[in-house]
Amino acid sequence: MTRRSAVPPPVTAVLDASSRWLPVRLGEVETSLRELSSGHGEPLTEAATATLAAGGKRLRPMLVLLCAGGNGGGAAVRAATAIELVHMATLVHDDVLDDAPLRRGQPTVAATSGRPRAVAAGDLLFSRAFALLAEAGDARAVELLSEASVALAHGELAQRHDAFDTGISEQRYLERCRLKTAKLFECACLLGLVATHHPRTRERGRETSGDDERVLAGAEEMAEFGSGIGLAFQLLDDVLDVAGPPERTGKARGTDLLDGTVTLPLIAAAEADSGIRSVDLRSLDAKTAEALCDRIAATGALDEVRSRALEMVARAKEQLESPAFDPEQRQLLGLVADGVVQRYS
Amino acid sequence: MTRRSAVPPPVTAVLDASSRWLPVRLGEVETSLRELSSGHGEPLTEAATATLAAGGKRLRPMLVLLCAGGNGGGAAVRAATAIELVHMATLVHDDVLDDAPLRRGQPTVAATSGRPRAVAAGDLLFSRAFALLAEAGDARAVELLSEASVALAHGELAQRHDAFDTGISEQRYLERCRLKTAKLFECACLLGLVATHHPRTRERGRETSGDDERVLAGAEEMAEFGSGIGLAFQLLDDVLDVAGPPERTGKARGTDLLDGTVTLPLIAAAEADSGIRSVDLRSLDAKTAEALCDRIAATGALDEVRSRALEMVARAKEQLESPAFDPEQRQLLGLVADGVVQRYS
Numbered sequence: 001m002t003r004r005s006a007v008p009p010p011v012t013a014v015l016d017a018s019s020r021w022l023p024v025r026l027g028e029v030e031t032s033l034r035e036l037s038s039g040h041g042e043p044l045t046e047a048a049t050a051t052l053a054a055g056g057k058r059l060r061p062m063l064v065l066l067c068a069g070g071n072g073g074g075a076a077v078r079a080a081t082a083i084e085l086v087h088m089a090t091l092v093h094d095d096v097l098d099d100a101p102l103r104r105g106q107p108t109v110a111a112t113s114g115r116p117r118a119v120a121a122g123d124l125l126f127s128r129a130f131a132l133l134a135e136a137g138d139a140r141a142v143e144l145l146s147e148a149s150v151a152l153a154h155g156e157l158a159q160r161h162d163a164f165d166t167g168i169s170e171q172r173y174l175e176r177c178r179l180k181t182a183k184l185f186e187c188a189c190l191l192g193l194v195a196t197h198h199p200r201t202r203e204r205g206r207e208t209s210g211d212d213e214r215v216l217a218g219a220e221e222m223a224e225f226g227s228g229i230g231l232a233f234q235l236l237d238d239v240l241d242v243a244g245p246p247e248r249t250g251k252a253r254g255t256d257l258l259d260g261t262v263t264l265p266l267i268a269a270a271e272a273d274s275g276i277r278s279v280d281l282r283s284l285d286a287k288t289a290e291a292l293c294d295r296i297a298a299t300g301a302l303d304e305v306r307s308r309a310l311e312m313v314a315r316a317k318e319q320l321e322s323p324a325f326d327p328e329q330r331q332l333l334g335l336v337a338d339g340v341v342q343r344y345s
Numbered sequence: 346m347t348r349r350s351a352v353p354p355p356v357t358a359v360l361d362a363s364s365r366w367l368p369v370r371l372g373e374v375e376t377s378l379r380e381l382s383s384g385h386g387e388p389l390t391e392a393a394t395a396t397l398a399a400g401g402k403r404l405r406p407m408l409v410l411l412c413a414g415g416n417g418g419g420a421a422v423r424a425a426t427a428i429e430l431v432h433m434a435t436l437v438h439d440d441v442l443d444d445a446p447l448r449r450g451q452p453t454v455a456a457t458s459g460r461p462r463a464v465a466a467g468d469l470l471f472s473r474a475f476a477l478l479a480e481a482g483d484a485r486a487v488e489l490l491s492e493a494s495v496a497l498a499h500g501e502l503a504q505r506h507d508a509f510d511t512g513i514s515e516q517r518y519l520e521r522c523r524l525k526t527a528k529l530f531e532c533a534c535l536l537g538l539v540a541t542h543h544p545r546t547r548e549r550g551r552e553t554s555g556d557d558e559r560v561l562a563g564a565e566e567m568a569e570f571g572s573g574i575g576l577a578f579q580l581l582d583d584v585l586d587v588a589g590p591p592e593r594t595g596k597a598r599g600t601d602l603l604d605g606t607v608t609l610p611l612i613a614a615a616e617a618d619s620g621i622r623s624v625d626l627r628s629l630d631a632k633t634a635e636a637l638c639d640r641i642a643a644t645g646a647l648d649e650v651r652s653r654a655l656e657m658v659a660r661a662k663e664q665l666e667s668p669a670f671d672p673e674q675r676q677l678l679g680l681v682a683d684g685v686v687q688r689y690s
Contacts, residue, residue, distance in 0.1 A: 093464050116505045119438050119464065124498035126468070130475050131491035139484040146476035153469035160461045 014062065014335045019328065021070050022062075025077055029061045032081040036128050059233075059336070060087055060188040066332050067192025067222050076195035078132055079141050083188050085129035086145060090152055092122035140194045148187035155179025163260035164281045170267050177234040178227070185230025189222040218324035225333065228316025232309040233340050238263035239305050242293045254289030257281055264308075269301035313337050359407065359680045364673070366415050367407075370422055374406045377426040381473050404578075404681070405432055405533040411677050412537025412567050421540035423477055424486050428533050430474035431490060435497055437467035485539045493532035500524030508605035509626045515612050522579040523572070530575025534567040563669035570678065573661025577654040578685050583608035584650050587638045599634030602626055609653075614646035658682050 015023050061080035068076035095118060126149070133141045158176050162168050242265045244253040256263055260281050270276040276299075279292060296302070317337050320330045360368050406425035413421035440463060471494070478486045503521050507513050587610045589598040601608055605626050615621040621644075624637060641647070662682050665675045 090468075093468060117502060120498050120501040120505060122468075123435075123438060123471070124495065124502065126471065127491055127494035127498055130487065131495050134484065134488035134491045137484060139479065139482060139487070142475065142484070142487050143479035146472055146479045149472035150469065150476050153465050153472055156465040157462060157469065160465060 013339060014066075014332050017335055018332055019070075022065060022332070025065050025072070025080070026058065026061065028077045029058070029065075029080045029084065032077065032132075033084060036081070036085065036125075036132070056084075056087075058084060059340075060084055060184060062336060063185065063188035063226060063333075064192040064195070066329055066336065067189040067226075068195040069192075069326060069329055072192065072195045075136070075138055075141070076192060078136055078138060079145075079191035079195050080188075082129040082133050082141070082145060083148075083184065083191060085125045085132070086149055086152075087184065089122045089125035089129070090156075092118050092125065094156075138195075141191055144187050144190050144194065148183050151179045151183040155181075155183075159261060162262065164262075166262055166266065166270070166277045166279060166281065168262050168267070170264065173262070173264055173267055174231070177231055181234040182227045182230035185233070186223045186226040189226035190219055193218055193222050218322070221319045221322040221324045225316045225319040225337075228312050228319070229337050229340050232312040232316070235264055235305055235309040235312070236340070239265055239302050239309070241265075242296050243302055244293075252286060252289075253293045254284070254286075257289050257292055258284055258286070264305050265296050265301050268304050269296040269299040272299040272301070310341060313341055358684060359411075359677050362680055363677055364415070367410060367677070370410050370417070370425070371403065371406065373422045374403070374410075374425045374429065377422065377477075378429060381426070381430065381470075381477070401429075401432075403429060404685075405429055405529060407681060408530065408533035408571060408678075409537040409540070411674055411681065412534045412571075413540040414537075414671060414674055417537065417540045420481070420483055420486070421537060423481055423483060424490075424536040424540050425533075427474040427478050427486070427490060428529065428536060430470045430477070431494055431497075432529065434467045434470035434474070435501075437463050437470065439501075483540075486536055489532050489535050489539065493528050496524045496528040500526075500528075504606060507607065509607075510605075511607055511611065511615070511622045511624060511626065513607050513612070515609065518607070518609055518612055519576070522576055526579040527572045527575035530578070531568045531571040534571035535564055538563055538567050563667070566664040566667040566669045570661045570664040570682075573657050573664070574682050574685050577657040577661070580609055580650055580654040580657070581685070584610055584647050584654070587611075587641050588647055589638075597631060597634075599629070599631075599638045602634050602637055603629055603631070609650050610641050610646050613649050614641040614644040617644040617646070655686060658686055 015026075060083045064080040064083055065072060065076055068079075129145065130142060133145065155176050155178075158172075158179060162172065162176070238256065240249050241251075241256045241263070242253065246252050257266070258281075262281070266276060273295065276292075276295065284292065317334055320333055325333065360371075405428045409425040409428055410417060410421055413424075474490065475487060478490065500521050500523075503517075503524060507517065507521070583601065585594050586596075586601045586608070587598065591597050602611070603626075607626070611621060618640065621637075621640065629637065662679055665678055670678065
């Protein structure tokens, strides 16, 4: 089982290319995440720290900081911290749902502390995210993050509702991806944008001021960019579940299939090999799940889904041509987009 | 198994005594709660509706509306709805934790829809609460509610940490009650208070204005009142778990003990009957749990805890003498406090 290094390659590329402010702020986010997982008495610390220690790419915080740009300041660091707390909360809760023993190659909170602690730890990370923003008076940020959280929960419920249904449409699958993944990436970009506008000033004149008009103008391109790479990220993640290899993904091939989660690789494969729709996912075991992965791969569906994801990333990068982005943002966000693809190439 | 009527007795007493505005606003809260559990597509509706249908006393919304008083308006209705959504979210998650088959005499979401749906449904109710307040720009309300949610999760983690430990102190138990229960009651009262002050006006001059000084002046008494009856509520609930009868509580006697939750009745009983500390709660079954309930009751501990709770309610009611409350608030909040006691008498 491979362990990720502290700073994964795509992040390194962005950091290498950036000027001094980005690593400084990412460091502040890490400090803030660590602080929020301590100082609450023993039981909380242990559970929250286990989640933090699992690490991750900090992709969403990086999007917040980059969309805020050099002038983001404290509001950008808070927003970056808050969105990662929400992301971590959903990971902890997902692990409870799936009874997953490993996440990123390390034991999950659910596995180490038991389900009750994991549910409460997730709730805590979630609450902390909103408390952090609310205490600082970042009203618009709370609004964006709560909307994204509603979408996340909605997406989770939709996925559970669709479980083991091999007949779901591509459209339904994409809608679930938008809710479960793309919405939070979109939110990250918008959080970055609003962090550059002092919240109280903005709050007062929200419906009327010319300032707000400018926010909305830049918002469309940033939202499109975030949503696009978020969607691509999910598609590529779903390819990885089928393609493996386990020593790179940290989980067995076909884990989604065993959970009953039908994703685009299966849907696309069924176009060429219609018998795939008739497979009873409930009857799968580790061995037959791997065999189904091979059958999906044999149709060429994985390349097809990879191409779709690459197109999405390319379209997302077109958004960066907008005057809403300055040259440094254009370059660094472009590297983040490339990183999403590289991770899976 | 008895079913509660739609409007439980303490609520009826308050409604009978109140002028027209209270029932109207409580009705608006119910409508809002129902709306927030529909219109999101099939899977979400079913899970959220099941939680709503279980009903409840709507004690927290009532506290919000009463502390806001006749001038609370839309902000009070939103805050009352949001706090009930958070309360419902914790109930749904508690049911997941406990694998509880029944809540208020009805099957829980966890039991009917499975654990995954219940975790996601709880997350959704939680997110919806913050989205509702944030969309309306109720910044201070978001701050209060997120702080209370942090306390709730912290309390839950502390309780899990203490599970099966018969040696925990009364002080530790009371601290857990403050986090798990009293804090949300306190929050309800403060939400009512801030709802009477237009959020944007207040937000601007938050650190400096004389207006805010008045908020803080009234806040202390309202917080004390809410916290006091919340604490009493929890103590009486813990008495009920030992005293039963099941046909009234909707759950078997000793359910907390079977879960390993050590509460004040056991702690107080151990003062008179020290052997109780040596009981291994992990080895209990339904029958021996009932026997332990009888042993606790035999020490007179239940009457002792009941008296403590009544004292707390009496002290809470003293807060109502403050000029922060108008005569109608004084009368109706007094009835709510009495209702908390009556429910268990």
